Amino acid sequence: MSTRRARALAATLVLAALGTAACSEEPRQDATDVVADAQARDYRDGQAEAQRVRQAQRALPSPTSGVVEIDGIDGALTAQQRLSYVRSGSATDVRTAHRGEDAAFASLCAGEVDVVDSTRTISAAELGACHAVGLDVVQLQVASDAVVVAIKNETDVGGDCLSTAQVREVYRAGSPVTAWSQVGTGYDDVPLAVAGPNRENNAFRFFGRTVLDAPDPSLINLRSDYRPFDTDQGSRLFVVGRERDEDLALQLRDRSRERDLVKSRLEEHWQVVNDAKAEVEVARAEVAKGERDQRPPAQQAADRARLVRAEQDLARKRELMLTLTDEKDGVVARYDAAAAARARVQRTRGHVGYFLFSYYELFEDQLRPFEITGTDGERSCIFPSQRTITSGEYPLSRRLLLTTTTRSMDRPEVADFLLHYLDGAGAAAVEAQLVALSHGDIEQQKDWVTGREAPDLVTADAQEAPEQAAPAPASGEPAR
Structure with missing residues (x-):
């Protein structure tokens, strides 16, 4: 050991001894006392925070009796369900606004609206704002929607799983992809041709927003050789060809x-x-x-x-x-x-189109859907099904949500409207070509509204990974 290091060590030992002697002259604090003090501080802080939250909650505006306030998007079911509720003879005044999801969630956490009509969940920041004023958040799902990217059944282009980025690259404006071999490794050198609905179809708007990141999608967001069709049948025949051609080809x-x-x-x-x-x-x-x-x-x-x-x-x-x-x-x-x-039949091998899931179900014997991997980088390859769409696992899906608070659900007029909405959600979803929830899922949510069962509150932990799929509903369909 060097002389300098030896001197430093000696000085340290002396100072430690002096410090020990000085401390020995003061009363020693027991470890139990330290824990008790910490607990007391935590209790005082908790009480102060609870008091602050109670004061913030009391400062919220009082809801108007007999009025249900809804804000958010112009959802696929809400207008119809509101009209149905009015025709049922209820005296409740259901008021709707369409200021968008961001403004609606802000108003929910300010106590200004009862229900947010959305296709996204409340964000962690928005949830924190609700909790800061003592509002517990409950999310109800009324239906789901999805688009399916498909080729002709019993044909093969070398692969059956696409990422959302690959789907975007195939369809986007200026896409250089003209053969499936350009899509990814393993795909065959088969000419690629794309089609789908025109702008009037709900699938067009959903696909444009979800895949192409276009808030107000139009044909300029799609490649120049995209074939838009007035009907879903037109898109399907572009992909699978005509049955007469199949019969003739077999002859x-x-x-x-x-x-x-x-x-x-x-x-x-x-x-x-x-x-x-x-x-x-x-x-x-x-x-x-x-x-x-x-x-x-x-x-x-x-x-x-x-x-x-x-x-x-x-x-x-x-x-x-x-x-x-x-x-x-x-x-x-x-x-x-x-x-x-x-x-003509052989040329359809490389044709690809996209369809609402409800339409695909009618012709699943003719269409072969691609499994889809999301944006998280992991190759998940989710097959479109009732279960994966309802749970939100399938990347090209969205859930139609009603987000409310326990404070609003405790109001009889809000609870009555939500029960009416849930009762008619299944039939309304089918009529709107959406994916309906199972009877069991609807009944469970009705139990939340009536108070027969404690609702599942939206928590901060659930919001930390918003892209993760929700727990699978009780639809009984196996995952693929």
Whole structure:
């Protein structure tokens, strides 16, 4: 050890000894006392915070009796459910505004509205604002929505899982992707063509906002060769082709055999006609020769009879030739139609479109959906299903939510309106081509509203990972 280090160590020991001696002259505090003091401070702080929250809650505006205030987006179900509630004879005045989700959540936490109509959950910051004034938040789900990106069933382009970034790259304006091999590793070198609904379709707006990050999507957000269709059927036929083409394509082998057979018969009959023509020429020559040679009348009569028979036989064979030619033309036309149909069917292999999940369900025997991986970087490959869409696991889905507070749910008029909404949510979702919740999920949420069961409060822990899927609902469908 060096001299400098030795001196430093000695000085440290001396100071430690002096400090110990000084401390020994003061009363020692027991460890139990330290814990008790900390607990007392925590209690005082907790009481002060509780008092502050109570004061903040008392400062909230008092709700108007007989009025339910709703704000947020112009949701797919709320307008209809409000009208249904009014027609039920209720005296409650349900007022709706559409100032957007951010403003609506701010108003909820300020005690100014009872319900937020949204497709996103309350953020951690917004939840903190609610908790700061003593408001516990409850989230009700009334339906779900999703788009499915699909190719033709029983076809393959080399892969079955796309990330949201890959879907965006395929559809975005200026996309350079013209073959599936450009989409990602493992995809086949098959020409790619895209289609989907026009701007009037709900799927167009949902896809534009969710995939293309376009708040007000239009055709300029999509690649120039995007094929917009007025109907979902048009998009589907672009992807899967027409059933008639499928039927014709399946007939191609039989049509090919028929074509070859009739061509062979026609070639054989040409020889028969040529032989008949040769016989006519021979018979005609014999008649001429008999006249020159002055054959007996009986022989000349026989020669002329031979010529008549030969000409009649040639006429019959020519008639049959015309019949076979017409038959050949018909068979060739049918073959050409089948070949063209098969070519159209083969071209649909690289066609891709997107559809609302409710429409895809009607034609899942014709459409093959891609599994989708979200934006978190992990290859999750979620298959679109009732369960994964309702839970929010499927990345191209959104949940239709009503967010309220226990303070508002305790108001009879709010509870009555929410019960009416939940009662009609299933049928309304089906009518609006949305994904309806299971009966069990609806009934559980009704129990929250009526107080038969304590509601699941939205917590800060749940908001720390907003992109994670919610617990799977009781729909009974296995994950894929």
